[in-house]
Amino acid sequence: MKALVTRLSEILDHRGLITSGPEAAPYLEERRGRFRSESSVITRPRNAAEVQAVVRACIAEKVSLVPQGGNTGLCGGAVAGPDQVILSLERLKQVRGLDSANNTMTVEAGCILADLQAHAREAGRFFPLSLAAEGSCQIGGNLATNAGGINVLRYGNARDQILGLEAVMPSGEMLSDLHGLRKNNTGYDLKQLLIGSEGTLGIITAATLKLYPHPDQSATALAALRDLPASIAFLGQAQSGSGGTLCSFELMPRIGLEFACRHVTGCSEPMAASHDWYVLLSLQASGDAIDVGALLSRILETAFDAGEITDAVVASSEQQAQSLWKLREGLVEGQRFEGASIKHDISVPVSKVPEFIDKASAAVAEHVPGIRPCPFGHVGDGNIHLNLSQPVDMDGQDFLALWDEINDLVHDQVADLGGSFSAEHGVGISKISEMHKYKDPTALAVMAAIKRALDPDNLFNPGKVIPLPDADSR
Numbered sequence: 001m002k003a004l005v006t007r008l009s010e011i012l013d014h015r016g017l018i019t020s021g022p023e024a025a026p027y028l029e030e031r032r033g034r035f036r037s038e039s040s041v042i043t044r045p046r047n048a049a050e051v052q053a054v055v056r057a058c059i060a061e062k063v064s065l066v067p068q069g070g071n072t073g074l075c076g077g078a079v080a081g082p083d084q085v086i087l088s089l090e091r092l093k094q095v096r097g098l099d100s101a102n103n104t105m106t107v108e109a110g111c112i113l114a115d116l117q118a119h120a121r122e123a124g125r126f127f128p129l130s131l132a133a134e135g136s137c138q139i140g141g142n143l144a145t146n147a148g149g150i151n152v153l154r155y156g157n158a159r160d161q162i163l164g165l166e167a168v169m170p171s172g173e174m175l176s177d178l179h180g181l182r183k184n185n186t187g188y189d190l191k192q193l194l195i196g197s198e199g200t201l202g203i204i205t206a207a208t209l210k211l212y213p214h215p216d217q218s219a220t221a222l223a224a225l226r227d228l229p230a231s232i233a234f235l236g237q238a239q240s241g242s243g244g245t246l247c248s249f250e251l252m253p254r255i256g257l258e259f260a261c262r263h264v265t266g267c268s269e270p271m272a273a274s275h276d277w278y279v280l281l282s283l284q285a286s287g288d289a290i291d292v293g294a295l296l297s298r299i300l301e302t303a304f305d306a307g308e309i310t311d312a313v314v315a316s317s318e319q320q321a322q323s324l325w326k327l328r329e330g331l332v333e334g335q336r337f338e339g340a341s342i343k344h345d346i347s348v349p350v351s352k353v354p355e356f357i358d359k360a361s362a363a364v365a366e367h368v369p370g371i372r373p374c375p376f377g378h379v380g381d382g383n384i385h386l387n388l389s390q391p392v393d394m395d396g397q398d399f400l401a402l403w404d405e406i407n408d409l410v411h412d413q414v415a416d417l418g419g420s421f422s423a424e425h426g427v428g429i430s431k432i433s434e435m436h437k438y439k440d441p442t443a444l445a446v447m448a449a450i451k452r453a454l455d456p457d458n459l460f461n462p463g464k465v466i467p468l469p470d471a472d473s474r
Helices: 002-011 022-028 048-061 113-122 139-144 190-194 230-241 254-263 292-305 318-338 350-367 396-400 403-416 432-438 441-454
Strands: 041-043 065-068 085-088 095-099 104-108 162-168 174-177 203-210 217-225 246-253 277-285 309-314 345-347 372-378 383-389
Touching: 002 041, 002 048, 048 065, 048 085, 048 162, 048 203, 065 139, 065 203, 095 113, 104 113, 113 139, 139 203, 162 190, 174 190, 217 230, 217 292, 217 318, 230 246, 230 277, 230 292, 230 350, 246 254, 246 318, 254 277, 254 318, 254 372, 277 292, 277 318, 292 309, 318 372, 318 383, 345 403, 350 372, 350 383, 350 403, 403 432
Parallel strands: 041 085, 065 085
Antiparallel strands: 095 104, 104 203, 162 174, 162 203, 217 277, 217 309, 246 277, 246 372, 345 383, 372 383
16 A cells, blocks of 8 residues: 555645545545545545546556545445545536537536536526535536436436546546437447446546526425325326426425424424425426416316315415425434434335335334334435434434344335335445345346456445455455
8 A cells, every 4th residue: 555655646736645634534424424434545636637547556556446526425335444545536626618509518527516506507507406415415426326306307317417428447448428419329328337336337537417498487386285195196197287397296294394393494384284294396497488387376276176185385486485495405404303313215116105105104113113204205206215213212322223124124115016225325335235135136147247347356446336245345
């Protein structure tokens, strides 16, 4: 490692190499506090050429690398061991170009997601990827984990919003395809192989993003559901009645609103009466050919007439819309004040969402009496976050000791319904055992073959995503 550090000091400037001291702390911490990196070498290259040079230096010394973006991941995908080098992409912050006619923007991996949204907006364009950590997460990490968020219903996941990638491969070579083509049938779509691979197959240094005309109309409402199954009928009706303008359809339980209103400043009860289930929905459109306010009114009227919803609050201003969204964001923040929690990021077919919530909630309640399920999220694409708060009278550490048992209960229900134990957060190290248990063996074998072919020495983020035999781990 000493020879490698010497070589890295020659490649990087004085800000590009950290080997000790308080400067290292932010790179060693993990968002949920479940894991901690033990690396003593942190590299901060300034550009793609320096990333490539760092990779080649590590290859020469057979030292493995762990790429790191905004360090906002929730599955330990950026956690490094004592003999591994952390490669932070945070200094790659350039917007290399924006082509309004082609509706594309080429950006470097360290760009903060919220900054990219703002840059597109200044050009009259819209980049729809949006999630809770957008003020600190980086686009490279978003792509490495195939991030989802609140607009998947209309625009798809991160992989659906990318037209090109630049990445350093485990061979040390640079793969560059940033042309921004919407049609290109010249062989394998390599960018899609790298997106979602969590840095195990390549280190993303830049991407060409797909942009849209900026929406100048929006309409938002919070609706109280008759019951949980009504959410699916309401969703179908909203999709068919929105003329393609429905962007978000977020499920929220009563307990989640209580958490938000109890603990988060600016959150208050939205309706005079309380209800068991709510949906927050948003419509957006560009131009004046469609009146999304009128569409939303008709959607709500139809839902009332069908008995799908029993009450609704329509935002009459952007400020009111933000207040409704604050409830959605606040339920996660508020849960932190309710003690220890065990969280799940799952997906099932949309039609199975109510069944999953009912069965999983019943299973964990039987196992841990008094447990407080808070199922919420992107019901429009089948992605539910089943967050479980400790019983009020239970010690937090005793509750967390049940982590694996509770995960098995929840994920068994997911598997029975044909779902996925990771919808948008990735696998990292925290869900490796689930890959063994639930993933199709043939799929695992194909993934392992790809990993070995591209990274035969297993130097790129080893121990993440792909459950290789010990002999393949480093």
